[in-house]
Amino acid sequence: MEHIRTPKVENVRLLDRSSGQRKAGIGTLYLSATHTIFVENNPETRKETWVLHSMVSSVERPPTIPAGSQLLLRCKDFRIFQILIPQERDCLDVYTSLVRLSRPEKYSELYCLSFNPSMNKEEREESWTFIDLMADYKRMGVPNNLWVTTEANSEYRVCDTYPSELFVPRSATPAIIVGSSRFRSRGRFPALSYFHQDTLAAVCRCSQPLSGFSGRCQEDEMMLQAVMKSNPGSDYIYVVDTRPKLNAMANRAAGKGYENEDHYTNIKLHFIGIENIHVMRSSQQKIVEVGEMRSPSMTDFLWGLENSGWLKHIKAILDAGVFISRAVADEGVSVLVHCSDGWDRTAQACAVASILLDPFYRTIKGLMVLIERDWVSFGHKFSHRYAHLDGDPKEVSPVVDQFLECVWQLSEQFPCAFEFNERFLIAIHTHVYSCHFGNFLGNCQKERRDMRLRERTHSVWPQLWKDRAQYINPLYKAELSQTQGVLRPNTTPYCFKMWKGLYNHVQKSTAPRQSPSDFLSAVREQSQQLEEALTNHQEVPAGGTAHQTNHMQPPAETLWA
């Protein structure tokens, strides 16, 4: 490929710093169109390390040392590779190639568009139907006499960043929808995110109103009234503005802002105070540094943790979810959530609320559905936020990282409530960045349709589903109390911990730590084998072909040895 200046360098040393590796392996470094591949010389292991170019967030050249020239590869999943190349020239070639390869300029350069697993056309098409959003709306009971589908956005006519299929209050006429969308940033009018069958209250989402200091819009006011009317149990709705109030006020000067309570009847405004994407970007940079600190003192660590502000932001997002879920489940009041454009903080708050409200979203399949709905279909700008292409660095922000972390924090508090384990969350995190599959390419449904991604790429979900054995939380059990109903988390500050699995790879693997979760999974697997063995033994009629059962391998009793 044109960008590869040198496809192969020998006698390279590579140190996977984030895995706690102490001694670098010696081997050969290959550059392919999609991966950096390192193969160790050690004939016994021939260990291979593959790094996808799209996972590389930065390539640095630390000063040359006597043994050779160095490269430092920082990855979007926070792994760090230290590479030592004997010849300066080779190093420069690799560096230049990688800088270019890790910053693709066109979608066509991305791995998912060349990734071709042995799968025929039908299988690929089927992979895209694995997650069916309409089936999930049906599961939550819509359409019904309160919420109906609308044709308003077919062909993305009203809002190009929204999905074409949407649910709106029954009383919202096309005129109201169009009117309301004109009064909302980027035309993102109020639409249904989640309907709570038990209380008939709903979670809706939109973007900020273009109210400025005094603007108003009759259709928008009617729209909110319609949202309220679609909940027979309540005579008002909450409007949750997830931004800090000051930011929302500042937006008024730009002709945007928030709902004026004098113009809208029966709304209660509530501000949450989740910071914007720029604050989050720099906060994550700091928490990553905290995770990478080498032998810090306890004071350095705690100070770094505090100074990063990261846990504070995670708490704010979780608090938003808690507020919404309480309103819906406990008060039976519908909630309309927005921020500025309604695709970052709004997605976070709505998705966390759904996790809290509905046990289905705490299953493996349910989380996939939730991400498809509140993130993919509602136009979260994946390609901008996760820097899929070389672009504006100010657009990049760890929005979905924070959502996944909220789920992780909840799983620490409710160990039996989630069907999946931390590995599943990390796998999703990786795929959001990797562009290995087509799901997260582009910034909205329309873009993905225009790129014909369903025809040209594969969906990640069937793959994750196939591998689900490794993502199962052994403690998950559908009948337990925390698995059912609404989760009511404690959000006192001491409940928030640094997510070591994501930010502190090093300490995770310095010693062969014992993981209770893996241990229990192994025990459960063994139990399954035993169950089979038991059935087989019992099926043998007395005095029958008993010798056949001898072929059964005894289950690995070494577990207990």
Place this chain on the structure above:
Amino acid sequence: MEFAELIKTPRVDGVVLHRPFMPIVEGTLCLTGHHLILSSRQDNTEELWLLHSNIDSIEKRFVGSLGSIILKCKDLKVIQLDITGMEECLNIASSIEALSTLDSLSLMYPFFYRPMFEVIEDGWNSFRPEDIFKDLESMTDEWRLSRVNRDFSVCPSYPPMVAVPKDVDDDALRKVATFRHSGRFPVLSYYHKKNGMVMMRAGQPLTGTNGRRCKEDEKLINATLRPGKRGYIIDTRTIGVAQQAKARGGGFESEANYPQWRRIHKAVERSNILQESLIKLVEACNDRSHSIDRWLSKLEASSWQTHVKEILTTACLAAQCIDREGASVLVHGTEGTDSTLQVTSLAQIILDPACRTIRGFQGLVEREWLQAGHPFQQRCAQSAYSNSKLRQEAPVFLLFLDCVWQILRQFPCSFEFKESFLVLLFEHAYASQFGTFLGNSTSERVKLSLPEKTVSLWSWVNRPQEIERLTNPLYEANSLVIWPSVAPQSLLLWEGVFLRWNRSSKCLEEAYEEMVHIIEYNKELQNKVNSLRRQLAQLETEDPLLQTP
């Protein structure tokens, strides 16, 4: 003295009890000599039995004639009693105050407690030095059990029997004792079977400013070295603190006089600082404000986690010297009764799988804390809520337990016991019906006739039903040395103690039960499969036609 004199009001009706995460109970409050009891007439509410000695501080509040007594306990629980009538309330409060601050050890509850369970094995005899020494004898003949301290005259804080190098006689020990703080001459703490290296502990040498030396001391500790080998002296104080100790007659081993030993100074904090740290930590945990910044900065300011890290780091160092460097180690600080014991006992947890069993851990606590003369009575007199002036209180033992918990959390399958055993030891060290943690040394325990007059905690713990309760279902005996990570990212706040009363543990308990269920079910299936296999095998031997070709 009669307890009745202290009890101004023995009984009040209509008292309302508030406890964290439990339903409110209304009932009758009774004060006895050792307990505060609240029982309700409703059948299914739990009664409260609170030992007066568990009460760390009392606060009174009045709203009109409704009084509230807030009792803050040494196990960090806070409860509130609402009592109508100012006089009643004041009487109750002052009675509790008097009863919870009794100075005389002989009035303590363990002297009055009669066990309601059958004592299968008397815990007072479970860990006798002579029995412990038998294990050592089976591994090496380089050590002997000296009875030089049989009347506690050589070292008041040592037990009557201690293990010392075989070639050092009792006269030499007497001389060494005069050269070490409080007579705490170097004794054997741990023998590492794998390579024959040892860990010893002692008080600081009394070198003073003019560099006093003691030939017998040098000879004693050199006697533990293999020919041509060097050893490490781990001084738990910084070099600065150790230097200052010289002015007060203390000091450290100089390189010149102990050429075969390399001295390493570490910074493990001492008594007052630790107590203040505990107070600040508990205050931070009880802060109801909702700011993460405030929580993290208070947690940092308490320095508790820093102490945990320092202690673990020093213990790892000692373990490394022994296991990795193949060197013997001598550990001491100033007195050799606090930080020294934290280090020697944690090093054994790391090195010796036997210490990670339920019984082995009891043995460790007995050897390295109780018999080694950690002054439990002084250190655990008050806990985090006390307003009274501090004397010699310090959460030295609690920090040790916290460090064990950190290792347990990092190696959840390597310990036979679970977290609740550590919590239990914490509770009993501060307030107990058992005599185990009374007194400051073996000599005090003998003087008080504790073995005759009180019940040992180990008698209670070592009953099958209690052992079962403390057993970690994940345990798989692991004969390896386990190296904990001491990186701050790996050390967590011990929620089971510090947040125990601040958050509901329902979901975590449910998870634990589910875990037990998975494991029990597996065992049940294994038994079934095995028994079927046996039946099959039997059928095969009985019926030759069925034998496999």
